[in-house]
Amino acid sequence: MPSSFTQFLKKRFQNQLFDVVSNYVDENINHLDLHSFSVNNIDEYELEEIEIKQVYVDDRPEMSIAFDVLVDASIDVQEYDMLISQ
Numbered sequence: 001m002p003s004s005f006t007q008f009l010k011k012r013f014q015n016q017l018f019d020v021v022s023n024y025v026d027e028n029i030n031h032l033d034l035h036s037f038s039v040n041n042i043d044e045y046e047l048e049e050i051e052i053k054q055v056y057v058d059d060r061p062e063m064s065i066a067f068d069v070l071v072d073a074s075i076d077v078q079e080y081d082m083l084i085s086q
Helices: 005-031
Strands: 044-060 064-078
Touching: 005 044, 005 064
Parallel strands: none
Antiparallel strands: 044 064
């Protein structure tokens, strides 16, 4: 059994969290302000992995909770060089 709520989320919902983050990246790629020292113009990107860094839990009335999950996302970016023959 996981030793904490964070471990429980990692074990039980890692794939679903990855999908949510991947969809967020796809929908907001132009607003993420990504930078790379080796890629000037990002032509392609792919979410490589996520890591759950922290979970913030808030007790709510009637035996319920609300929580936020902080993730660290690794995004692979690529640039294509296009040679134009003249």
